[in-house]
Amino acid sequence: MIIDGLEVAVTKKRIKRMNMRIKEPDGRVVISAPYGTSDFMIKSFVRSKRNWLDKNIKRIVERAEAHPAPKTKAEKEAARRELKARIAERLPQIEDITGLYSNGWTVRDMHTRWGSCNTKTHHLNFSLMLASRSDEELDYVIVHELVHTVVPNHGADFYAMMDRFMPNWKSIRRGLHRT
Ligand SMILES: [Zn+2]
Numbered sequence: 509m510i511i512d513g514l515e516v517a518v519t520k521k522r523i524k525r526m527n528m529r530i531k532e533p534d535g536r537v538v539i540s541a542p543y544g545t546s547d548f549m550i551k552s553f554v555r556s557k558r559n560w561l562d563k564n565i566k567r568i569v570e571r572a573e574a575h576p577a578p579k580t581k582a583e584k585e586a587a588r589r590e591l592k593a594r595i596a597e598r599l600p601q602i603e604d605i606t607g608l609y610s611n612g613w614t615v616r617d618m619h620t621r622w623g624s625c626n627t628k629t630h631h632l633n634f635s636l637m638l639a640s641r642s643d644e645e646l647d648y649v650i651v652h653e654l655v656h657t658v659v660p661n662h663g664a665d666f667y668a669m670m671d672r673f674m675p676n677w678k679s680i681r682r683g684l685h686r687t
Contacts, residue, residue: 509547511554514561518550526553528561532619533572535565567686575640587639588615594643595634599650606673608654622684623649625656641684648680 509516516528516537526541526549541550554561578584592615603609611630618624624633632653638646651674659666670677 509550511551512558514554514558516550516554520545526550528553528557530561530564530568532568533577535569535572537561537565571686575637577637578639584617584636588636591615591634591636591639591646594646595650598643598647599632602647602650602654606651606654608657610654610657623653625653627656627660630657644680645684648674648677648684651677 509518514537516539518539518541520543521540523540523542526539526545528537528539530537537554539550539554578587595613595615599610599613609630610625610632613632613634615636616633618633618635619637622635622638625631626633632650634649634653638649651670655666655669655673659669674680
């Protein structure tokens with residue numbers, strides 16, 4: 509369906525409300541809508557979100573160009589190997605600096621977050637997307653997840669620790685989320 513010059517792919521599903529996603533790396537707009545949703549409703553939905561869409565399509569396309577994701581299986585494996593070596597080198601150093609220790613870690617092919625921490629087991633996960641990011645950005649994600657070993661949420665204590673260990677973390681995070 510083309511709405512004001514913007515192509516959107518619509519799938520009807522057994523869901524309650526419409527939702528919309530922008531796909532990487534090409535910025536394709538995909539909408540899931542409940543059965544029975546009219547074209548008029550879909551058009552209104554897209555129009556009401558048009559500014560947000562334009563901004564985020566641009567951001568996603570720019571990000572994909574600046575940090576191309578590995579495409580083939582071989583490329584993915586190489587990226588994973590390289591990232592694992594970087595983490596194996598940097599994580600222990602950062603653990604010693606911060607005094608916060610993980611209990612094992614895994615690189616996972618996750619696309620919606622840079623890292624995660626199991627706050628019970630202190631096992632960390634790192635996104636394969638980090639393979640194309642700078643050491644500084646990788647360090648930021650490592651510090652962030654290590655802080656979660658002692659502060660599970662993103663409350664004031666969490667940010668106080670981030671400020672202490674990495675005073676410029678805000679600008680690094682901004683870069684990670686922008687491109
Ligand atoms: Zn977090």
